[in-house]
Amino acid sequence: MQRKAVALLAIKDASAFLKKEFQMGRKGTRKNDGTFVSESDYGSEKRIIRALRKAFPDDAILSEERGELRGKNEYRWILDPLDGTHNFLAGIPIFGILLALEKKGEIVMSFCVFPLANEVFTAQKSKGAFLNGKRIHVSGQTSLRGGMVLGDPHSGLPFNVIANDMRPFHAAGARFRLLGCGPFTLTRVALGTACAAVMRAGKAWDIAAPCLLVEEAGGKVTDFEGNRWSLEPQSLVATNGRMHLQALRMLA
Numbered sequence: 001m002q003r004k005a006v007a008l009l010a011i012k013d014a015s016a017f018l019k020k021e022f023q024m025g026r027k028g029t030r031k032n033d034g035t036f037v038s039e040s041d042y043g044s045e046k047r048i049i050r051a052l053r054k055a056f057p058d059d060a061i062l063s064e065e066r067g068e069l070r071g072k073n074e075y076r077w078i079l080d081p082l083d084g085t086h087n088f089l090a091g092i093p094i095f096g097i098l099l100a101l102e103k104k105g106e107i108v109m110s111f112c113v114f115p116l117a118n119e120v121f122t123a124q125k126s127k128g129a130f131l132n133g134k135r136i137h138v139s140g141q142t143s144l145r146g147g148m149v150l151g152d153p154h155s156g157l158p159f160n161v162i163a164n165d166m167r168p169f170h171a172a173g174a175r176f177r178l179l180g181c182g183p184f185t186l187t188r189v190a191l192g193t194a195c196a197a198v199m200r201a202g203k204a205w206d207i208a209a210p211c212l213l214v215e216e217a218g219g220k221v222t223d224f225e226g227n228r229w230s231l232e233p234q235s236l237v238a239t240n241g242r243m244h245l246q247a248l249r250m251l252a
Helices: 003-024 039-055 085-090 159-171 182-191 204-216 244-251
Strands: 028-030 036-038 060-063 067-069 075-083 096-103 106-114 119-124 128-131 148-151 175-178 196-202 220-223 234-239
Touching (some): 036 085, 039 096, 060 204, 075 085, 075 204, 096 204, 119 204, 128 204, 148 159, 182 234, 196 204, 204 220, 234 244
Parallel strands (some): 060 075
Antiparallel strands (some): 060 067, 075 096, 119 128, 196 234, 220 234
16 A cells, blocks of 8 residues: 555544543543643553554654654654644543654655544645645635634633734734644645644644645745744744735734
8 A cells, every 4th residue: 555545544544543532531640741642642652653654664663752763765754653642641532643754854745634624624735735635735815814813722821922922913914723733734834724823833744844834735834934834943933825924014
């Protein structure tokens, strides 16, 4: 089977698992970085890694909980088996699974799955972005006024940092929301329901999948200085592209 087909089967299996876990009301523990982890994270991770290793034993895998599993070829999978664990544990249905495929240092394929929304986002380099098989595109909005800007209240950051990020957008007439799942906010930009999203302290497994999705949907993702995103830990702003300079000025 091709890598896309195997990946889709694996994350759909993990998605079904997380739906059941969510209904059972799991508990978690706090990690050293202030984020949470649960047995559901490990269960989702186990299912996906097992499927990828069985089909492609020579591919490397970088996963949030397991860390780096070395490979023998040019491919590496980058996995977050449960993004938005705090929401998940609190009974808030905004959480997902993120999986991206890297080839020779470039992200070439990505999957963002949100189980309780029944959303499966996919993207391939130079082939577009899709939601449940239908092509998606960023919005055509050119002004922040009246637009929706999303933020991510990262658990390791003081709230005033997020407030300072959002204040200029609010002053410019934008509406804003904090949803507790950074990659979820980026997928809303790709979908065209938000014109911009600000994501603080993103790591490789948070960034890889949704950033490719936004770009393939016609948007733009950079750090706060305007440099194209990378897999290094960083804070990001994603927009529909038309108002990217406006957004960067808000964050300067």
